[in-house]
Amino acid sequence: GGPIPLQSMMTGLLDPLSTSTERPLKWVFTINANPTEAFERACKLAVTSALAVTTLVPVCIFKGEQNYLSDWLAQRGVRIIFYSSEPSWSPSIHRAFLTGVGADDAAAGNASAGRHTSTNFRSAETMATTFLRIDIPALGFVDEYVLYADVDVLFTNDVSLAHFWPPPAMLAVGTEAADRPTRRTSRGPIFYSNAGVMLLNVEA
Numbered sequence: 001g002g003p004i005p006l007q008s009m010m011t012g013l014l015d016p017l018s019t020s021t022e023r024p025l026k027w028v029f030t031i032n033a034n035p036t037e038a039f040e041r042a043c044k045l046a047v048t049s050a051l052a053v054t055t056l057v058p059v060c061i062f063k064g065e066q067n068y069l070s071d072w073l074a075q076r077g078v079r080i081i082f083y084s085s086e087p088s089w090s091p092s093i094h095r096a097f098l099t100g101v102g103a104d105d106a107a108a109g110n111a112s113a114g115r116h117t118s119t120n121f122r123s124a125e126t127m128a129t130t131f132l133r134i135d136i137p138a139l140g141f142v143d144e145y146v147l148y149a150d151v152d153v154l155f156t157n158d159v160s161l162a163h164f165w166p167p168p169a170m171l172a173v174g175t176e177a178a179d180r181p182t183r184r185t186s187r188g189p190i191f192y193s194n195a196g197v198m199l200l201n202v203e204a
Helices: 039-051 069-077 090-101 104-106 122-138
Strands: 026-032 057-063 079-083 144-150 171-175 183-185 188-190 192-201
Touching: 026 122, 039 057, 039 069, 057 069, 057 122, 069 079, 079 183, 090 122, 122 144, 122 192
Parallel strands: 026 057, 026 144, 057 079
Antiparallel strands: 144 192, 171 192, 183 188
């Protein structure tokens, strides 16, 4: 089972001291052991705001070995799932990174020269870390629903399952722009989704 305390990671258990019958919603996020300074600051701000104004239970999928950042998270009660090995889909992510950035720029460490402005194209490691979200259904969560959100968020109010009522059959995501479609087709306007914030039906 590895170094993860079983009791703290059995994510379906209710707090025995809680008088509420509703299980708090878990906020799952990903980060690696060597983030950029900006990502590290964003992560700490997101966690601090979640703990200050929400009842969310933060759960971090941590790519890499335990270090100062995972210790900072653990000291604040964040539940951590260490992902020390490379996922089976890693080669596909690496190919996508090279395609998006360009092999020459990637080899030169010049990801910013790529034709994409997404932060996912800063490095193959960053891209692989953000895509760890696709493994959430395989990580042992027994909650029916969990909230996934990237670390570049700021919580200003509580978030619960009631805010997504009725809950989705599979997942719920927002659009890139609420007031205008990404493009129009003969079938009508198309709004591209943003997977940076999702409510996931883990059982689906």
